[in-house]
Amino acid sequence: MLQIPLWRRVLIWLLVAMGLWFAMPNLNYTTVERHNDALADIELLPEGADIPAELAAARDAWPGFLPATLVNLGLDLRGGAHLLAEVQVGDVYERTLDGLWPSVRDALREIRDQVGSIRRQDGKLDVLRVRISEPAGMSAALQAVRALSQPVVTLTGVGAQTLDVSSDGNDILITLSDAERDAIAERTLLQSLEIVRRRIDEVGTREPTIQRQGADRILIQVPGIGSAEELKRLIGTTARLTFHSVVSVTGNGDQSPGARNVIYPSLDDDGQFYILEKTPVVTGENLTNAQPAFDQNGRPAVNFQFNPTGGRIFGQYTAENIGNPFAIVLDEEVITAPTIQSHIPGGSGIITGNFSVESSTELAVLLRAGALPAEMVFLEERTIGPELGADSIEAGRIACLVAFAAVLIFMAASYGWFGLLANVALILNVGMIFGLLSAIGATLTLPGIAGIVLTIGMAVDANVLVFERIREELKTAKGPSRAIELGYEKALSAIIDANITTIIAAIILWVMGSGPVRGFAITLGFGIITSVFTAIFVTRLLIVMWYERRRPKTINV
């Protein structure tokens, strides 16, 4: 009776120890945070450089062999800004279709003898409507326009075409295919995310959250920033994309570039530097588009288009510099420096190189990262001051401690020695919640703190169920050991059913909720798991260990 095999005892203590081990860094929150920041800063230092004394001190304040992941504090606790932006994908559809007009015109002009005169009709923005004067030439016209359509380039590629072309009387109707719309929407969103991420990284705040939400939204949370207004300004600023002539390539970053030249490092290749002419040939403001594509040999490449001004300058420049490299520079870093292989008229070109489909997609994103691909409309913005967050933490901490103390006293008063054992389990329980939260890097929010307090209250429930049951079993005088065993056995179904229903609520909250509500769902869910674990394993083990040592004739629950 009342036997727990050794391996199980070891396993239980091991799990508890693991929980507490991961929870431990949170006791020294600021020290560990500085330690982590110092590590990140040291990482950024160039190789072989001396580590500044204060960084080293901060790093050494927390031993490296100890766990150093902390529970993240949510915006409502740390203060900062929260923005929900909607990317106006529709604008891009219209712009893409509008940009198609010159090539449609050129294609139809070539068969002018069959189609007669060509005129673009005004109308809805999502349809390009072109009227021809000779209806007999319609099929030739459709064929010519369809030739402009290309296979949609996506990583999953299913052979769809970019354009839907149909006729309506004397009119040719050109619309973007659904596949192309999806591809554009996807591309636009990825580009926006990339730009936003790059721009926020520039300010170097700690742990920003930049997430895609649904089809066309971006959630941006930046702790420590003064206001949502400030964040909006940052995201709204255009990053600088420039095209330069390359003077030379060097491995020495300190080399003097010479008059009217600049030296910029390579983005991908550490230790490689380019000396470039200071004045850019063209800038990102002249770029209208860039997409992943394939070259004549079927290798991944990147297509790009300039606006008319940029196209003219670029055409002239390429004609004069065949065989020379030129550099594509973003924020003073060289993304790539391809060699000009031919004169590039018409404002569009293709960048070939050592690309995979992924890297060409990435470069296309980067090429467009200079300008936001579409306007962003802000649907939701929240600013929480750091003082308010600090007040909330303080209030939550005090409330937690008071709740904790009150529940401990209440349990001890109600169940005596058994209550004390349950209290030990309760303390371990809260430790393990923090351990779990830290181990998976979850975010603690103000409702999350409420979830912990609620768990403190509810965690004793499983123990109460067992203790009440033991009391009942004792009445039928079976002897303490049997009563304890039966108590656990019979209370189990109630414990399981009761907690599964609560965890269903927690899971639904987590799936459907967002932000702070999710934080609450996480702590509630973890709280249920750890409280059931501590009640049916830890408290039981404690009771059994005590019972084995004392062998009491009677127990008083």
Next chain:
Amino acid sequence: MRLRLVPENTNWDFFRFARLTFGFSIFLVALSLVLEAVIGLNYGIDFKGGTTIRTESAQPVDVGTYRQAIAPLDLGDVSITEVFDPTFGPEQNVATVKIQAQEGDESVAAETVNAVQDALRVIDPNMTFPSVESVGPKVSGELIWTAVMAVLAAIGAVLFYIWLRFEWQFSLGAVAALVHDVIITIGVFSLLQIQFDLAIIAALLTIVGYSLNDTVVVFDRVRENLVKYKVRPMQEVLNLSINETLSRTVMTSGTTLIALISLLVLGGDVIRGFVFAMTWGVVVGTYSSVFVASNILLMLGTKRDWSKPDANQGNQFGNVDA
């Protein structure tokens, strides 16, 4: 000497006033629905769109002055409330200004926020704004929808789980109890005009969880006693089960309430509405597991032959032909 909230071996008849308690519950639910229809809820910006600005000033808050300062901006519905909290210092005078979503705005208007802040700084140049939150009408509509779906999904999932584990009568009883709890809690929010936002939905879902937790513990004992006492009248079995679990019910509600009340008093004003909903929910949830769920189970009855609990496991329609 042990603390006993409930005397040992109680033998109270919980169904003696069944008509009265059940009628009272129905009355409360009806009253809540009327309140929600007539007064309505004080929706926060999460659900209605708009902007809330929290102000903090060393000078005492005068709602009238604030209102006058903002009035010239012509922003439509503006509500200003002073916030009190025991954790505030003497120089800390806090108010919240809530502005409705401006007409024709799909998104959030930064100018409005700046204009309001400038207007308020005229009263106290050192006024600070610890939090500013704006939600556009587009998002708020979606948030309502998600919230309603979340509560319905939770109720549906639980209905299904209890039906699996018990019998359909138990399931109906449990769900009636938690719908009762949710409606009455919303009713109290309507009556007291406490701000109803996303966090309150989270609280409602917790109430769903808690109310069930309590109900399930009672039901679990009913199931056990039904196996034990095959011929005793249903009412006696229910009464016995409730009495046997009463001590646990009171203990658990007690510890949970202790924790929640300390949070209600000391946890700060930001989550007060949220904690209030949960505290209220625990009280109603405890009441309803005895007086609503069990009452309905008594009215509906259930099968009495529990001798072979595994006979129909996994197939609720197993003895249609029998």
